[in-house]
Amino acid sequence: MKARDTRYVCLRIAGEGGEGVISAGELLTRVAARRGNHVQTFKTFPSEVRGGMAVFQIRTGPEQVISQGDYLDVLVAFNREGYDRNIADLETDGVLVFDFEPTEEAPVRRRRGVDYHVPMGELAKEAGARFGKNMVALGAVARLFGFPLEGLREGIRRKFGKKSEAVVTANLRALDLGARYVEEHLEIRHEVRFPEGDGNPRIVLSGNEAIAFGAVTAGCRFYAGYPITPATGVMEWLARVLPLLDGDMVQAEDEIAAICMCLGASFAGKKVMTATSGPGLALMSEALGLAAMAEVGVVVVDVQRAGPSTGMPTKAEQGDLNLAIFGAHSTAPRVVLAPIDIEDAFRQTVNAFNIATKYQIPVILLSEQSLGYCQASMPRPDFGKIDVFEEEYATVPEDGGDWPRVDEITVGEGYPMTPIFPRYIRYDSGVSPRSLPGMPGLEYRATGLEHDEYARPRYDPENRRAMTAKRKAKYESIRREYGGAVEVIGYPDAEVAVSAWGTTASVMRHAVLRKLNEGARIKAIFPKILSPMPDAAMERHLSGVRKVVVCEMNDTGQYAKIVRHRYHKEVQAVLKDRGLPFKPSEIVPQIDAALEEVVRI
Numbered sequence: 001m002k003a004r005d006t007r008y009v010c011l012r013i014a015g016e017g018g019e020g021v022i023s024a025g026e027l028l029t030r031v032a033a034r035r036g037n038h039v040q041t042f043k044t045f046p047s048e049v050r051g052g053m054a055v056f057q058i059r060t061g062p063e064q065v066i067s068q069g070d071y072l073d074v075l076v077a078f079n080r081e082g083y084d085r086n087i088a089d090l091e092t093d094g095v096l097v098f099d100f101e102p103t104e105e106a107p108v109r110r111r112r113g114v115d116y117h118v119p120m121g122e123l124a125k126e127a128g129a130r131f132g133k134n135m136v137a138l139g140a141v142a143r144l145f146g147f148p149l150e151g152l153r154e155g156i157r158r159k160f161g162k163k164s165e166a167v168v169t170a171n172l173r174a175l176d177l178g179a180r181y182v183e184e185h186l187e188i189r190h191e192v193r194f195p196e197g198d199g200n201p202r203i204v205l206s207g208n209e210a211i212a213f214g215a216v217t218a219g220c221r222f223y224a225g226y227p228i229t230p231a232t233g234v235m236e237w238l239a240r241v242l243p244l245l246d247g248d249m250v251q252a253e254d255e256i257a258a259i260c261m262c263l264g265a266s267f268a269g270k271k272v273m274t275a276t277s278g279p280g281l282a283l284m285s286e287a288l289g290l291a292a293m294a295e296v297g298v299v300v301v302d303v304q305r306a307g308p309s310t311g312m313p314t315k316a317e318q319g320d321l322n323l324a325i326f327g328a329h330s331t332a333p334r335v336v337l338a339p340i341d342i343e344d345a346f347r348q349t350v351n352a353f354n355i356a357t358k359y360q361i362p363v364i365l366l367s368e369q370s371l372g373y374c375q376a377s378m379p380r381p382d383f384g385k386i387d388v389f390e391e392e393y394a395t396v397p398e399d400g401g402d403w404p405r406v407d408e409i410t411v412g413e414g415y416p417m418t419p420i421f422p423r424y425i426r427y428d429s430g431v432s433p434r435s436l437p438g439m440p441g442l443e444y445r446a447t448g449l450e451h452d453e454y455a456r457p458r459y460d461p462e463n464r465r466a467m468t469a470k471r472k473a474k475y476e477s478i479r480r481e482y483g484g485a486v487e488v489i490g491y492p493d494a495e496v497a498v499s500a501w502g503t504t505a506s507v508m509r510h511a512v513l514r515k516l517n518e519g520a521r522i523k524a525i526f527p528k529i530l531s532p533m534p535d536a537a538m539e540r541h542l543s544g545v546r547k548v549v550v551c552e553m554n555d556t557g558q559y560a561k562i563v564r565h566r567y568h569k570e571v572q573a574v575l576k577d578r579g580l581p582f583k584p585s586e587i588v589p590q591i592d593a594a595l596e597e598v599v600r601i
């Protein structure tokens with residue numbers, strides 16, 4: 001059964017790439033948030049610059065929007081294709097606003113609901129706005145659903161002011177013509193209204209922007225990257241902001257150069273980040289090995305897209321988990337995190353920097369197309385409450401005293417203990433204090449070669465074993481620190497659990513809350529770190545569970561396999577590999593089926 005919360009409105013605009021669907025949606029989003037509404041958006045478009053289907057969806061309401069929900073309250077179709085391909089998602093009693101001529105062979109066929117024809121293209125021509133169809137649509141939407149025109153006018157001035165005054169004027173005219181058309185020609189027959197908002201403007205960020213914002217909050221002052229859809233937004237934001245903070249943004253010649261520049265800057269003491277997508281992460285894997293070996297912290301963001309190769313670059317997938325966790329040559333520890341929504345993207349990025357800095361290790365932040373391009377309101381961060389880890393560098397022993405003693409295992413025949421800085425000294429945590437280039441008395445060489453505690457290249461078996469263990473020890477330290485990093489919702493003694501990662505966890509949350517409201521005895525388990533897995537907490541929460549439903553957006557069940565093999569549980573993998581995210585209504589029946597099966601056992 002569909003559960004519908006009428007305090008929220010979900011509106012989708014669908015049209016051809018180049019018709020301004022995205023601009024219209026973004027404008028609507030900003031104005032809704034300025035009125036004090038919570039918003040969350042979803043957009044998808046083809047990889048061509050013109051043509052194909054562009055879709056922008058906004059869900060808005062009085063409280064935090066945790067997913068896009070299942071059905072649309074309003075569909076605005078700029079053309080016949082927009083109608084044909086999206087009408088199935090409109091509530092049966094939802095509102096359709098369209099601009100095409102229904103014919104006898106292809107009528108607009110709806111048994112219930114309200115349909116309004118608005119000649120958007122014609123009115124745009126009348127307004128003298130060449131690309132103004134989208135603004136006519138916004139004018140009509142504003143009048144139909146109780147949205148203030150003034151906010152939209154202000155938005156038009158801001159958005160198109162850069163183009164020319166004539167463009168602004170024509171678009172303002174288009175907006176007014178759309179509104180006037182509704183007043184003069186349409187009889188309002190629906191009840192859907194945009195929520196008023198509480199008057200407290202909310203900040204709206206895309207997932208890419210939230211990551212960039214999290215990075216500078218954590219102290220990132222160097223970014224190098226190579227543009228790639230859908231990750232480029234991270235770079236665009238940092239290109240504007242980093243220079244204002246005395247930081248640097250470099251557009252490198254490719255992904256290999258980008259990560260190597262980051263490693264150099266990190267070696268020199270900067271907090272660094274690069275962002276890419278699956279193919280770029282594949283190219284970076286050699287340098288990730290160097291980062292692990294030289295023990296240099298770096299944050300690598302992978303905004304996953306549907307692959308492999310160029311695949312479907314503007315479509316969603318969670319297909320890079322295996323690459324992120326296991327795609328290393330030899331034993332090269334790295335940490336993998338995956339934010340589930342916009343606010344989490346901000347927090348997890350800060351977290352990624354803290355781990356990379358504290359443990360001198362690469363951290364891969366797995367974002368997704370549907371998060372990178374999604375925009376949502378989030379509470380203003382309380383900067384006083386955000387923990388940012390700052391590194392303490394090694395110091396020269398006072399009064400000419402001795403360096404801490406290295407372990408003799410790593411000093412074989414012909415390799416004397418020396419009075420030089422033991423950069424890679426083996427402490428239990430796996431972390432050794434480091435220095436920066438130019439610190440007198442603390443010089444060392446960092447290379448990709450195996451080395452001893454003094455950073456001298458060494459190839460003997462004892463040293464090799466000891467140094468591999470040292471680097472791996474960081475992994476155990478991180479596991480200890482983040483051993484409890486699991487979010488759990490629902491009944492502690494439930495026999496059916498659900499689990500997911502990334503944005504699917506956010507959609508699953510929506511489905512689980514719905515089922516809990518209906519009285520289902522279930523629980524949801526979401527790990528906040530994917531490598532190393534928080535085993536202690538996962539095992540605790542999974543004990544007593546007889547069946548785990550795992551949903552993820554890939555064809556191979558990458559996370560499902562981890563849960564199955566690591567925790568020896570019966571896992572029902574629900575996989576979606578169509579370039580589109582899950583809806584709660586696709587998850588609910590899976591939970592029902594698992595519940596039924598467990599009861600039957």
Ligand code: COA
Pocket residue numbers: 016017018019020021022023024045046047048049050054129131132133134135160167171229313314
């Ligand atoms: N008046 C004047 N200009 C307007 C307008 C209006 N009323 N409405 C929109 N525009 C402009 C926009 O400002 C934008 O111009 P800009 O690029 O100079 O900013 C342009 O028209 C496109 O409008 P927009 O709303 O941003 O997009 P759209 O809904 O028409 O869809 C895309 C176009 C996004 C699908 C397409 O351009 C695109 O970028 N495709 C993806 C390409 C890609 O990433 N490929 C992957 C390569 S690996």
